Amino acid sequence: MDNEHKANVKKAAASRPSWxxxxxxxxxxxxxxxxxRCDGLGTDESPFIVTFFPGDPRDPQQFPRWARWLLCIATGLVTFGVTFGSSSFSSIVGETTREFGGSAELGTLGVSLFVIGFVLGPFAWAPTSELFxxxxxxxxxxFAHTAFNVGTCFAQDQATLxxxxxxxxxxxAAPLTNAGGVIADCFQPAERGLALTVFSLVPFLGPVLGPIVGGFVAESVGWRWVMGITSILTGSGLIMCTLSLPETYAxxxxxxxxxRLSKETGKVYISAMDVNKGKGLNTSFLMMISRPWLLLIFEPIIFCLSLFQAVVFGTLYLTFAAFPIVFNEARHWSQGISGLAFLGQMVGAIIAIFYIIWDNNRYIKKLEQSPDHFLPPEARLPACMLGxxxxxxxxxxxxxxxGADIHWIVSIIGTGFFGFGIAVISLGIFNYIVDAYTIFAASALAGAVVLRSIFAAVFPLFTPVMYQNLGIHWASSVxxxxALALTPFPVIFYRYxxxxxxxxxxxxxxxxxxKQARKPADDTIISKDEPVKEKEATV
Structure with missing residues (x-):
């Protein structure tokens, strides 16, 4: 028996496709x-219903553990490069303005226009990822993102830049929504929390590190090398994803x-998720391209939590314009040294990592104690409430x-609380949306990213005027x-x-x-007289 079992294991391993x-x-x-064995008769009236099955080598949630974490790291690296590039430009606004001319507000558009691209991109990339x-x-x-980054290194005027x-x-913008979809595809809820911990901090750490690195690079070798480093980061992520990222969308x-089964056998096979659909590509594309808008406008969960996250991220991008005013102008720090002011936020985020790992262990224990091994998405929100x-x-x-009359470390400690809060809020909302919308995670996250990006694009534009008119104390209080007004949102959703x-x-x-995609084969018996009926997921 032992030899027979080993032979079966060896045979299964041999038939498993390479990565x-x-x-x-x-x-x-x-x-x-x-x-x-698929349910059905293989005819037009009763097609074979294709689903994943235990031990399925092509089911992303049954990939080896190392492979799933490789995908988490690869998509995280790409997202880090994008978010790093979004903020690193703030450190070179002065240099590009001096070289190309124009006002400080015009130079700041280099940050805002990048983030405005985040507004438009998700409405194309999230739904198309759910179709193709x-x-x-x-x-x-x-590839396109990296190419445009390389182009900025050689821009010869402000308009081109x-x-x-x-x-x-x-x-x-694509990784900001689709990377979360990849994680939702590959990880079960018990593991998903830790995976999203790794990934969801990337959109925060990238913007924080961007001005720090950019400030010193621009000060030493010039602003074009800041864009060059961004291109190297995004190019590295492109190479890694090209070599390691398979399709993961069920x-x-x-x-x-x-x-393929239909082509090879001559029988009729159909995905369990396409049963009774019968809709053309154009109709499906129109449905999916509108889905992020529908989710953002008509789903109160998406709108309210996205609004909360948008205010927090808008404030993060506001600091890119505010810190030079507070530390360069008021304290007369150099360009490179003033970027170090962002270390307070980074330290807060690092502390948040340890808290989130502890909180994820709490979640796993509750999940294991649950009779049906299931917890509602609201179980993800306690960390968000603390943030x-x-x-x-x-x-x-x-x-x-x-103020300049108070030691600088005091205000930097305060930014550590902000860094901690934004990290745990990002994770809590990210986890909640993914758990609640699973198969529509990319479109749901697209709605959140769009509202977040609008605030992130607008806040830096009025920051200089606001600080000039209100002063550094009241302007920073706005x-x-x-944020204080929106504090009850996580509590409300935890309760209701x-x-x-x-x-x-x-x-x-x-x-x-x-649930239909992973329905066991023997749960549904399909015959010619009793075809499968499935509630269609429509717009």
């Missing part, structure tokens, strides 16, 4: 996949499998201790009051989120849709 086969082909078939898959969209947008920055942001994988308190504390602290979700059509459809 590069998975990367190169989305419709990979193995002997196990070909021999798996994550892999192709990821590689195409990363600003146009390149806008398109760089528009194509760079509906696309099952659709590709069904098409909602830390953000206004940190902002008010910074606002009233940033975002603190906004389940009831609200039951009235949100996409949250309900997401749960049913994913």
């Amino acid at each position: 590069f086969q998975l990367v190169l082909r989305q419709d990979t078939l193995t002997p196990e996949i070909r021999s798996h 898959g994550r892999q192709y969209i990821f590689l195409f947008t990363n 600003l146009v390149l920055r806008f398109f760089s942001g528009a194509f760079g 509906p696309v994988l099952l659709r590709r499998r069904a098409a 909602a308190v830390a953000v206004p504390i940190g902002l008010f602290w910074f606002a009233w201790t940033n 975002p603190a009051f906004l 989120g389940a009831a609200i979700r039951r009235k949100c059509r996409y949250a309900v459809q997401a749960a049913d849709y994913l």
